[in-house]
Amino acid sequence: MSRKEEHGEKLDKFALSEIVPAPSDFILFDAEKCTGCSGCVIICPMDLWKMREGRARLEADYREKCMECGSCFIACESGAIDFTYPPGGSGVVYKFA
Ligand code: SF4
Ligand code: SF4
Numbered sequence: 001m002s003r004k005e006e007h008g009e010k011l012d013k014f015a016l017s018e019i020v021p022a023p024s025d026f027i028l029f030d031a032e033k034c035t036g037c038s039g040c041v042i043i044c045p046m047d048l049w050k051m052r053e054g055r056a057r058l059e060a061d062y063r064e065k066c067m068e069c070g071s072c073f074i075a076c077e078s079g080a081i082d083f084t085y086p087p088g089g090s091g092v093v094y095k096f097a
Helices: 039-043 071-075
Strands: 017-020 027-029 049-052 055-058 081-083 091-094
Touching (some): 027 055, 039 049, 039 071, 071 081
Antiparallel strands (some): 027 081, 049 055
């Protein structure tokens, strides 16, 4: 048992982060190219992609939650997802003490 478990503490993954919504869209999704493979749904660590009627759908508020890992872009073999990094200081901003 770890020290955290012994003391009943929970790890807060956002304890050293701040959410600063990106000023504009940085993920573009082309539903016409989506084959419904679910790759983006499976790989997104923030659970921002959902399947609906055989196609992927990105959460409307993704700019406030996306960790900018780019995994959905890499996982999509059909080219339905385009990703560019948002401006620095926006998105999930990590603070290091
Ligand atoms: S970039 Fe990462 S966190 Fe953001 S939507 Fe894609 S897989 Fe999810
Ligand atoms: S990875 Fe691409 S093709 Fe597969 S469900 Fe997601 S958007 Fe559609």
